[in-house]
Amino acid sequence: MDNVCEEEVFNSIFKSNSKTVFNYIYYKFGNEEKAYDAVQEAFVKLWENCAKVPPQKAKSFVYTVANNMYLNVLKAEKVRMKYADKSEKTSNESPEFLLEEKEFKEKLDRALNSLPENQRTVFLLNRIDGKKYAEIAEIEGVGIKAIEKRMHLALKTLREQIDGI
Amino acid sequence: MKENYLAKWLNNELSEQELAEFKRSEAFASYEKIIGASESLEAPTFDLERALHDFKKARESSDKKVVRLHPSRYLMRIAAAITVLFAATYFYISSLDETFSTDYAQRTEVVLPDASEVLLNADSKLSYSARKWDEERNLSLEGEAFFKVAKGKKFTVATDAGTVSVLGTQFNVESRKGFFEVTCFEGLVSVNFQGTERKLPAGTSFMVINGTVLPAETPSASEPSWIRNESTFKSIPLLYVFDEFQRQYDIKVETNNIDLQQLFTGSFSNTNINLALQSISAPSQIKYSLEKNKVLFYAENAP
Numbered sequence: 001m002d003n004v005c006e007e008e009v010f011n012s013i014f015k016s017n018s019k020t021v022f023n024y025i026y027y028k029f030g031n032e033e034k035a036y037d038a039v040q041e042a043f044v045k046l047w048e049n050c051a052k053v054p055p056q057k058a059k060s061f062v063y064t065v066a067n068n069m070y071l072n073v074l075k076a077e078k079v080r081m082k083y084a085d086k087s088e089k090t091s092n093e094s095p096e097f098l099l100e101e102k103e104f105k106e107k108l109d110r111a112l113n114s115l116p117e118n119q120r121t122v123f124l125l126n127r128i129d130g131k132k133y134a135e136i137a138e139i140e141g142v143g144i145k146a147i148e149k150r151m152h153l154a155l156k157t158l159r160e161q162i163d164g165i
Numbered sequence: 166m167k168e169n170y171l172a173k174w175l176n177n178e179l180s181e182q183e184l185a186e187f188k189r190s191e192a193f194a195s196y197e198k199i200i201g202a203s204e205s206l207e208a209p210t211f212d213l214e215r216a217l218h219d220f221k222k223a224r225e226s227s228d229k230k231v232v233r234l235h236p237s238r239y240l241m242r243i244a245a246a247i248t249v250l251f252a253a254t255y256f257y258i259s260s261l262d263e264t265f266s267t268d269y270a271q272r273t274e275v276v277l278p279d280a281s282e283v284l285l286n287a288d289s290k291l292s293y294s295a296r297k298w299d300e301e302r303n304l305s306l307e308g309e310a311f312f313k314v315a316k317g318k319k320f321t322v323a324t325d326a327g328t329v330s331v332l333g334t335q336f337n338v339e340s341r342k343g344f345f346e347v348t349c350f351e352g353l354v355s356v357n358f359q360g361t362e363r364k365l366p367a368g369t370s371f372m373v374i375n376g377t378v379l380p381a382e383t384p385s386a387s388e389p390s391w392i393r394n395e396s397t398f399k400s401i402p403l404l405y406v407f408d409e410f411q412r413q414y415d416i417k418v419e420t421n422n423i424d425l426q427q428l429f430t431g432s433f434s435n436t437n438i439n440l441a442l443q444s445i446s447a448p449s450q451i452k453y454s455l456e457k458n459k460v461l462f463y464a465e466n467a468p
Contacts, residue, residue, distance in 0.1 A: 011217070018216050019307050022206040037217070043220050081206050101202075108202050126175070127203045133176065151172035160196045 004058050005050035013058050014043055020129055021066050023136075025137060027121040029070055030077035038066040063139045078113055079120065104162070111161035119154035122147055171196065187446030228444065259296055266290040267308070277302075282313040286339075286391050287412040301427060309339040311389050314352075326373065327358035336365075344405050346372040348384050374402065375430040390432060397432035406433075407462070414438055422461040423451055 025035035042062040232465035289308020321330040324340035334352025349365040373433040390397035404425040433441035
């Protein structure tokens with residue numbers, strides 16, 4: 001059976017999960033530097049415990065370590081999201097449309113920041129990282145139903161914020 | 166609407182009918198716009214290669230640390246355990262009283278922390294707390310001992326019969342079953358017996374036999390005779406003379422037809438048993454026979 005202590009196995013776990021671990025911590029706390037440190041910490045811990053952690057558990061192991069690292073320690077900061085400017089490339093849109101779109105993105109940013117961190121994390125993991133609900137459930141260590149609930153509430157709250165309801 | 170329908174909609178899990186209903190709702194356009202805008206959302210850049218490189222560096226140093234630290238951590242644990250054990254033992258032992266005791270036919274000399282001397286006669290036990298000695302000079306005694314007390318704070322000897330306290334002097338205390346005698350050879354001794362305090366100046370004795378205070382003879386020497394290997398008695402019932410004989414020679418004394426309350430005055434050697442037996446029997450007009458481990462005293466006119 002594959003062993004996490006083997007360099008190849010470990011590297012493949014690192015490559016396929018480190019970015020998501022980084023994003024996951026960033027979505028929660030809004031601090032890039034801390035998110036980067038969390039990735040390092042989580043994988044060092046995984047390496048130290050490689051003999052005890054079976055490969056199929058390695059993934060949830062690193063998310064748990066990364067999350068626990070800042071649990072109750074780090075105060076959530078403002079999450080600053082970037083937008084891929086697709087519109088600029090095909091920019092034969094009117095300035096009014098572009099302005100409106102810019103305003104809408106600002107509203108969305110504010111709304112995202114006002115979400116509870118667990119709703120924001122689920123929403124962004126799904127929207128940006130394309131993670132399925134089942135996978136997010138594994139990361140967060142809860143059931144799929146709970147993730148669906150968070151996703152539903154996230155979208156509902158975003159709309160209420162943006163539409164000013 | 167279905168529970169968590171927004172989540173199901175994003176996951177394409179709504180039935181056609183449900184979807185149609187949702188699309189008709191007022192909020193649908195807003196939701197669609199939000200999802201549309203979120204398509205262009207991006208997470209901050211994450212440099213995987215750099216992260217992996219940094220990780221390997223961190224891992225190397227942590228690997229080194231692990232190799233170095235584990236054995237020493239283990240040793241530290243053992244060292245800590247041993248230290249705790251030693252400390253605990255030390256405190257336990259130092260909190261115990263110092264005890265000296267003598268058996269039959271034994272004698273010992275004890276020098277106390279303040280250089281006071283104690284000579285312990287046969288079958289006696291002396292104990293004191295060395296840790297508290299600087300605060301209070303307290304000893305407890307069972308049996309007989311001669312004290313040469315260095316000047317200092319109050320020096321107290323507790324016995325079952327009474328307590329004796331002094332400031333600096335030489336005195337003898339004998340506390341045996343039914344017999345309590347204090348003799349002061351130098352300085353001033355205070356004896357507390359049954360709540361009454363008596364001052365014994367140099368050259369006086371205080372004696373209690375079976376609870377009765379008796380007039381004691383004044384000592385003629387400057388130290389008790391047992392120090393010179395002689396047991397001396399002045400008008401003491403034979404019973405106690407025999408007890409002392411047993412203690413000095415570690416031998417069993419039996420009597421036959423003898424009045425143990427008969428008073429005895431004299432002394433016996435603590436080193437020569439035949440001489441001692443003669444010293445006891447001749448003035449009391451009794452006879453004795455010495456066997457291997459016992460002595461039988463019997464009346465002259467007894468069969």
